[in-house]
Structure formats: C-alpha cells, structure tokens
Amino acid sequence: MKTTVVGAGVVGLACAYELSELGHDVTVVDAGAVGAQASAGNAGWITPFLSTPRAAPGAVRDAFASFTSREGPARMQPHLEPGFAAWILSFLRASSRKRNAAGTAALQEFSRGALDHFDALLDRGVSFDQYTDGLGVVFKQERNLEHYEQLAGRMRSLGYQGGLSVYRGDDVRAFEPALHRDIAGVLHLETERHVRPETLTQGLAKSLVANGGTVVEHDRVTTIRRDSNRGWLVATESGRDLRSDQVVVAAAYPTRELLRPLGIKVPLEAAKGTSMTAFGTGVAPTHPLKLYENMVACSPFGNSVRLSGTFDIGVRNHELNHKRLATVIRQGLSYLDNWRPTDVEVKWVGHRPTTVDDLPVIGPADGQDGLYVATGHGTLGVTLGPITGALAAREIAQGAPCKELEPFRLNRF
Ligand SMILES: Cc1cc2nc3c(=O)[nH]c(=O)nc-3n(C[C@H](O)[C@H](O)[C@H](O)COP(=O)(O)OP(=O)(O)OC[C@H]3O[C@@H](n4cnc5c(N)ncnc54)[C@H](O)[C@@H]3O)c2cc1C
Structure with a gap:
C-alpha cells in the first residue's frame, strides 16, 4: 500500500514510521525541514497529567485579561475573517464546565498509554534523547500549590496512576537545588518524562528511511485531490505529483x-509559542519544571536549558518577538536561584495547531475514502504524537475503527 504523509512534524512522522512498520510504502513531504516547526523548540514534556484541554472555564476570560497585559502568558490577535470569529465562539462554547470535563476525561484516557508508546519506539531502535526525572510543577504561592493538590485528586479519580510527591520549605531545594529560596513548593509528577524534541523527529525520520520510506523536504504541498485513476494525488510547489492509495494530512495549522x-x-487556529535554549552558569535545573504562575516551561537537556512559553492565539507569523521571548526568560529565571544563560544555542518560535475544543483531530475524513487527518494536538503533540502514530497506522492499515480514537473524530465539528 502506497501512502503519502503531508507534514514531517512529530505527528506526521510518527504516523509515517508506524505505517512503514506495518509494511506501507511511505513518502513524507514537508514544506520545510524535518521537525522544524512546532515540533522543534518546544518543551519536550511527555505529560499524561497535564493532558487536559485549554478550552476550560475561565480560559477566555484569562486570555482577554492577558491580552490587555503586556506580560501575560496568553494573548489573542483578532482577525477580521468570519472563520476567526467562529473559531473564538466555538472555543468559548467548548470552555463550558461540562464540555471541559468530557474533554479532560477523553485526553486522560488517551494519554494513559503515551509513555508505553515511547518505550515501544525505543525498543524498536528509534533513537532520541529521553529523560526520566519526572516533571516538577513549581509554585511561588502556597494557595496555587493547594489548588494543584486538589487537581491531583481529580486526576486520580480519572485514573491517573503516576507517582506524586509534594515538597515545601527546605525540602524544595533538597529536591531541586536550582530553585530560588522563595519558592513555596513543588508538586513532583514522578513518572512523567521529557525528550529533546528535535531528536525525536530526527529519530523517527531516520527509522522511517531505514524501513524503506522516503522523506521529501522543502517542497510545499499545494493540492490534495483524488487521482483520476485510483487513490490520491498530492501536488507540490516544485511540480512533484505524488500518487498513493492513502494520504495522511498532518500539516498542523495549514491543514x-x-x-x-x-x-x-x-477548525484550527495557530497558538504561537517561543523558546530560548542556552548553556549557562550557576546551578542548572536537573528536572523539567512547569513554572506555574507565569506558565513558563523549563527543560534541561544535558548541559543546556530551554525556557519556553506564550500562547498567542491567532498570531500566525513566524517572526521572533524579542520582547515576548525576553519576558519568558525573565519570568523563568525568577524561579531559579543563580542559573543564568550565557551561550544561546537557539531562539525559536512555533505554532501549536489548536482546535476549537483543544482536542486533536484523528481519523478518516468522511466520504473521502483513503484520506486521513492527524493534527490539532495543541499543547500535547509530543506527549500524544507516538500514540497517535501507532493507533492511526493500525486504523489505516486494518481499516477497523480504533475505539481509543473515537473522541477525536473530525465529524464532531
Ligand atoms: C512553546 C511550546 C511548548 C510546547 N511544549 C510541549 C510539551 O512540552 N509537550 C507536548 O506534548 N507538546 C508541547 N508543545 C506542543 C507541540 O509542540 C505540538 O503539539 C506539536 O509539535 C505539533 O506537531 P505537529 O506534527 O502536529 O505539527 P508541526 O511540528 O508544526 O508539523 C507540521 C508540519 O507540516 C508542515 N506543513 C505545513 N503545511 C504544509 C504544506 N502545505 N506542505 C507540506 N508541509 C506542510 C510544516 O512545515 C510542519 O513541519 C509545545 C508547543 C509550543 C509552541
């Protein structure tokens, strides 16, 4: 079976690799380089605990408040086109308590298998940098830690099984010496992990090629249409015509x-984020840290540290916003004692593909035999990329619906 995958981010590559494992002849085509968009400079967390939709009660209020603040983590850039207004209204509707609870339950259920799928990749020789130090959620304010302890209880009731520890007072720096003395506490999600995301996409692409697959870079897909004979035709800017029996569209926001x-x-919108990865001086964190009050992510990768953040809905440009990044860095460093960046390795922007209910879209397109969509993973594409790839590939290869994917079908919109 010949399959074309549009998009070489973590989701497209995971689908492509898993299909190649099932014997498909796979070509992945990307407008840029492998894994260079959202899947590059993100925090790299594999986090079942944090697998909840952003469409939540209070989310829009927070975004509007943040819109008027110069330093808030979330922003919104309104657009005049009707599609944007409809997207915002649908996001508002999906933020109700009831729909958020349903979305949270669906994501918790789905993400339960996430870690196993990383193990399965490693077992089959896919190479990437993975760290198993858990994830620390760090609080400057005691009341926020208390709120999170309640949240942990709710996650337990939804079946979250990972280990949890709470550190307060002197125990905070015994747990993570890089943290500032004023930190009120840390909730350690002991069994979460993180990866250096660039190595994950490179590893998947390498294993795909080793399985006989093809990766086409720097060639934008312009058209996807039915082939006159049979199957599908994917046409690119350079004039390539890729013919195949199946097409998987994993092109993030441009899908x-x-x-x-x-x-x-x-109904996808871009939610722009930014990061800086640097070598530095002082005591570097050894755990990945969610710096709660400012929604900044801190991810150590061996000798370097990445600070990432911002969730700018509707900001579709690819320019680095230096002020926005400077805020992320300043706010991130306010949680750390004396680690300071010296040599910057990379500054980055990327766009989270975000649906109106902030749940992914995974499944066949109704009435379009052989066309499959896998995108919209929002803040969770690393966490859910490998499990998406494995289940989508099984579904495509076997033609039988996979019940774990039911909450994420395209026809829910
Ligand atoms: C600051 C930040 C931190 C994050 N941290 C985490 C985290 O800790 N854990 C987590 O799970 N997730 C995290 N995320 C989310 C994660 O990065 C995304 O969900 C994930 O990378 C999306 O992967 P993707 O493959 O869908 O998209 P992408 O990586 O964007 O891949 C889509 C690909 O499609 C290609 N494409 C688009 N249009 C075309 C076309 N016409 N023709 C050909 N190719 C095309 C693009 O070039 C791109 O390479 C973070 C995101 C941000 C911004």
Missing part, C-alpha cells in the same frame, strides 16, 4: 487550507 477545497472543515 485547514489544504483540506478546504475538498469541502472538509478543520
């Missing part, structure tokens, strides 16, 4: 435009 001519609506 929306690619599928519109086929009459398929995928």
Whole structure:
C-alpha cells in the first residue's frame, strides 16, 4: 500500500514510521525541514497529567485579561475573517464546565498509554534523547500549590496512576537545588518524562528511511485531490505529483487550507509559542519544571536549558518577538536561584495547531475514502504524537475503527 504523509512534524512522522512498520510504502513531504516547526523548540514534556484541554472555564476570560497585559502568558490577535470569529465562539462554547470535563476525561484516557508508546519506539531502535526525572510543577504561592493538590485528586479519580510527591520549605531545594529560596513548593509528577524534541523527529525520520520510506523536504504541498485513476494525488510547489492509495494530512495549522477545497472543515487556529535554549552558569535545573504562575516551561537537556512559553492565539507569523521571548526568560529565571544563560544555542518560535475544543483531530475524513487527518494536538503533540502514530497506522492499515480514537473524530465539528 502506497501512502503519502503531508507534514514531517512529530505527528506526521510518527504516523509515517508506524505505517512503514506495518509494511506501507511511505513518502513524507514537508514544506520545510524535518521537525522544524512546532515540533522543534518546544518543551519536550511527555505529560499524561497535564493532558487536559485549554478550552476550560475561565480560559477566555484569562486570555482577554492577558491580552490587555503586556506580560501575560496568553494573548489573542483578532482577525477580521468570519472563520476567526467562529473559531473564538466555538472555543468559548467548548470552555463550558461540562464540555471541559468530557474533554479532560477523553485526553486522560488517551494519554494513559503515551509513555508505553515511547518505550515501544525505543525498543524498536528509534533513537532520541529521553529523560526520566519526572516533571516538577513549581509554585511561588502556597494557595496555587493547594489548588494543584486538589487537581491531583481529580486526576486520580480519572485514573491517573503516576507517582506524586509534594515538597515545601527546605525540602524544595533538597529536591531541586536550582530553585530560588522563595519558592513555596513543588508538586513532583514522578513518572512523567521529557525528550529533546528535535531528536525525536530526527529519530523517527531516520527509522522511517531505514524501513524503506522516503522523506521529501522543502517542497510545499499545494493540492490534495483524488487521482483520476485510483487513490490520491498530492501536488507540490516544485511540480512533484505524488500518487498513493492513502494520504495522511498532518500539516498542523495549514491543514485547514489544504483540506478546504475538498469541502472538509478543520477548525484550527495557530497558538504561537517561543523558546530560548542556552548553556549557562550557576546551578542548572536537573528536572523539567512547569513554572506555574507565569506558565513558563523549563527543560534541561544535558548541559543546556530551554525556557519556553506564550500562547498567542491567532498570531500566525513566524517572526521572533524579542520582547515576548525576553519576558519568558525573565519570568523563568525568577524561579531559579543563580542559573543564568550565557551561550544561546537557539531562539525559536512555533505554532501549536489548536482546535476549537483543544482536542486533536484523528481519523478518516468522511466520504473521502483513503484520506486521513492527524493534527490539532495543541499543547500535547509530543506527549500524544507516538500514540497517535501507532493507533492511526493500525486504523489505516486494518481499516477497523480504533475505539481509543473515537473522541477525536473530525465529524464532531
Ligand atoms: C512553546 C511550546 C511548548 C510546547 N511544549 C510541549 C510539551 O512540552 N509537550 C507536548 O506534548 N507538546 C508541547 N508543545 C506542543 C507541540 O509542540 C505540538 O503539539 C506539536 O509539535 C505539533 O506537531 P505537529 O506534527 O502536529 O505539527 P508541526 O511540528 O508544526 O508539523 C507540521 C508540519 O507540516 C508542515 N506543513 C505545513 N503545511 C504544509 C504544506 N502545505 N506542505 C507540506 N508541509 C506542510 C510544516 O512545515 C510542519 O513541519 C509545545 C508547543 C509550543 C509552541
């Protein structure tokens, strides 16, 4: 079976690799380099605990408040087109208590298998840098820690099984010496992990090629349409015509435009984030840390540390916003005692593909035999990329619906 995958981010590559494992002849095509968009400079956390939708009660209020503040973690850039207004309204509707509870339950259920799928990749020789130090959620204010302890109880009731520890007072720096003396406490999610995300996409691409697959870089897909003979034709800017029996569209936010001519609506918006990765001086953190009050992520990768953040809905440009990044760095460093960046390795921006209910879209396109969509993983593409790839590939290869993917079907919109 010949399959074309559009998009070489973590989601597209995981689908492509898993399909190649099942014997498909796979070509992945990307407008840029492998894994260079959202899947590059992110925090790299594999975090079942934090697998909850951003469409939540209070989310829009917070975004509007943040919109008026110069330093808030979330922002919104309104657009005049009707699709944007509809997206915001749908996001508002999906933020109700009831729908958020349903989305949280679905994501918790789905993410339960996430870690096993990373193990399965490593077992089959896919190479990437993975760290198993858990994830610390760090609080400056005691009341926020208390709120999180309640949240942990709720996650337990939804079946979260990972180990949890809480540190307060002197125990905070015994747990993580890099933290500032004023930190009120840390909730350690002991069994979460993180990866250096660039190594994950490179590892998947390498294993795909080793399985006989092909990766085409720097060639934007312009059209996806039915082939006159049979199957599908994916046409690219350079004039390539890729013919295949199946197409998987995993092009993140641009999936929306690619599928519109086929009459398929995928309500995606870009949520821009930014990061800096640097070597530094002082005591570097050894655990990945969610710096709670400022929503900044801190991820150590061997000798370097990455600080990432911002969730700017509707900001679709690819320019680095130096002020926004400087805020992320300053706020991130306020949680650390004396680690300071010296040599910057990379500054980055990327766009989280975000649906109106902040749940992914995974499944066949109704009435379009052989066309499959896998995108919209929002803040969770690393966590859920490998499990998405494995289940989607099984579904595509076997043609039988996979019940774990039911909450994420395209026809829910
Ligand atoms: C600051 C930040 C921190 C994050 N931290 C985490 C984290 O800790 N854990 C986690 O799980 N997730 C995290 N995320 C989210 C995660 O990065 C994304 O969910 C994930 O990378 C999305 O992967 P993707 O493959 O869907 O998209 P992408 O990586 O964007 O891949 C899509 C690919 O499609 C290609 N493409 C688009 N249009 C076309 C076209 N017309 N033709 C050909 N190719 C095309 C693009 O070039 C791109 O390479 C973070 C995101 C940000 C911004």
